[in-house]
Amino acid sequence: MATADVAHHEEHHHHPSGVMRWITTTNHKDIGTLYLCFSLSMFLLGGLMALVIRAELFQPGLQVVDPHFFNQMTTMHALLMVFGAIMPGFVGFANWMLPMMIGAPDMALPRMNNWSFWILPFAFTMLLSSLFTAGGGPAAGWTLYAPLTIQGGMGVDMTIFAIHMMGISSILGAINIIVTIFNMRAPGMTLMKMPLFVWTWLITAFLLIAVMPVLAGAVTMLLTDRHFGTAFFDPAGGGDPVMFQHIFWFFGHPEVYIMILPAFGIISEIIPTFSRKPLFGYTAMVLATAAIAFLSFIVWAHHMFTVGMPLTGELFFMYSTMLIAVPTGVKVFNWVSTMWRGALTFETPMLFAVAVVFLFTIGGFSGLMLAITPADFQYHDTYFVVAHFHYVLFSGAAMAMMGGAYYWLPKWTGHMYDEKLGKIHFWLTTIFFNVTFFPQHFLGLAGMPRRIPDYALQFTEFNVISSIGAFGLGFAQLLFVYVIVKCVRGGSKATDTVWEAPRGLEWTVPSPAPYHTFETPPKIA
């Protein structure tokens, strides 16, 4: 690796080319690109697994896969989407955009940045190769509940190590983001002048540092239970299976905000641009984000209402969870108020942003319903929950990233993407998403448990609809890939501002953004 002396930095054209450029790069834009490509490929692979699931559920009976493989697919689909697609995707956006948004030349710790990316391909190779071991990959659900995980084969151990590696990657990335934001802002870029995307990532990074070690601890305890005779989660040895759930969800609930706060950030950048109006209630947005982050630490057991908690525990977690509706509501109201009396246009990024606000709110409301403990006894572990979290994770996190990609692609590539195809991609995605997941609310209410490979006849109709939607949704994403490739390769030249009058420092640099930006800090008004 070349030494990073100052002279080397100034000579842009001397960095290695070809594959070595990508392996050795410490440039935030290169690393951002790596993260985004990685995320997209995991998204497609995880999507493929979802299609295996939906193919099996297209009709009652076992047709496509056996139940054990089905369980591996549900588990692997979730692990890939959560740890492979969504989290690295947002880190990709952070790498590309944070330095440009705060007027910094790069991330604060570039070499560590390289490492935090390059751990991921190894982690996921390990995770995916577990599918080929005897006994197959992990099959106990992404929640890895003990004692079921104690039963699996070597694939479970590989999963545990893969999760350790992903955790290290996330923590390194989070440290880098915090250090960058605290130390690298251009003079005059005070905290309360930072774009909301930067704020949401700052808070997300703190959540990551707080909870990834908790997950690592939980899976390490699983590992020692499996191989070294401990009995943390084994009642026969004085252990407690419910403790695993407490530890897991202490990580797991903040994790859902890790996956949605940066999405809120992206939406808060897109809506003002296409409303031609500043973001409504900036301070309230920052405070609401912080409030959500704080509350995320005291609501975890809402995933465990049926484990037999004492009444007081159930009441506490019900009330604290309901409270989250308040700051989340503030965000939605502020987005709508940003649009109110603006001058709206609906380019692809804006279409995605509006759809996210609308569809995420559906997920938010079903979340509020799930918080109501007595009702949760009916919804828990049914397709109602599956519908709920796809409304927040797909039409929240994933579609926000799609919107963000269309929004910044011209800045990244210097070309405008194909607006017509972008819009088609948007409509296909939105329509098929709802065809897939809306009927799942009904399935859950009617009594269909989640994670089953076969079902009673009364659930047939909605499953057929859902499977048809899923295949449409999957194929629509190939169009997304095509639009991106097309935009990278060429297209009409993007101006520096790209959009009519967007706010933010990233629009003051040329398009495509040069390899090094803000080597001298910009002047902040």
Added chain:
Amino acid sequence: MSPFRVSTAVALAWSGAALSVAPVPANAAWGLNLPTPVSPIGREILELHNLIMLICLIIFIVVFGFMFYSIYAHRKSTGREAATFAHSTKAEVVWTVIPFIILIGMAIPSTATLINMEDTSKSDLTIKVTGYQWKWQYEYLDHDVSFYSSLATPREQIVGLQPKGEHYLLEVDNPLVIPTNRKIRLLVTANDVIHAWWVPKFGAKKDAIPGYINELWTKVETPGTYRGQCAELCGKDHGFMPIVVEAKSPEEFDAWLAGRKQGSSLEHAAATAAAKQWSESELMARGEEVYAHCAACHGVDGKGLPGAFPAIAGSAVATGPVEDHLTLVMDGKPGTAMQGFKGQLSDIEIAAVVTYQRNAFGNKAGDTVQPSQVQSLR
């Protein structure tokens, strides 16, 4: 079109027409809401669910009414200039406080229902429910009645060799039987991994966790057969461990219970009679039946599932010393899915299935196990 097809088509068309005028019958296809409850808690939950749905719907319509109005009226193409306002303390206070008040309004009835759900005192009948991979055990604690309940749908229906029956995947060999209009307390636990006992129409769901005994109560008002499923992922056949409950009038229930007690003493008699010497062919025939308990993991063909469940064909245990084989089957192996069958199977059943495993699937241990041998290991 065969006459059969025509009649189904007509029936479908009819039911379609009926659906469009009548309220959707519970548990039918196209059901859009929770099934019609048959217990007080189920009813309370349904009311709560409907109330909260309604509140959410109203807020949703108001908020997105504003958004869609804005999308329509505030388009740039109407030639308008964007306003410049960026905050309003008054509005922000209002939309923080009002949701808070609405939430309190939701929390009050929820709390009441929850307190009611958790009150398992003054019950009339206590039944212990134990989850196993992949069946349920029901024990009527004060009545010395206990039995296992597992999926009754034939394998042929699942893999599509036979048409699927009306209660496909929701039928069991031995349903749980309870009296109507009595407060039933269920003690829910598990033997291996976590399961969850759930009957939607009762509004009753509780995790069955090894090492824990969770409590749950229900009171069923209408006699009938009610169906549910294990709700917590519990391994390969998680989707195949249904729950069926028959609610009978108290008189019918008492009669059933008395019959059942006699039944179990008959079994006892059979077990004592097992003191006789069994021939190899008798043991093998019986063992093949009992092997149904093992087939979910070890496979109908004895080949298991490599890496997860070992094969019996050629297994070192099944061809090695008979004592080791017997101990493993009776006590299980802690920390694995191999459960102890001591409590589930009688002496003759264990003797038969072990004999069967030792001499089927190409295994040729050549020895037989007698019930007396099992008895001596208990």
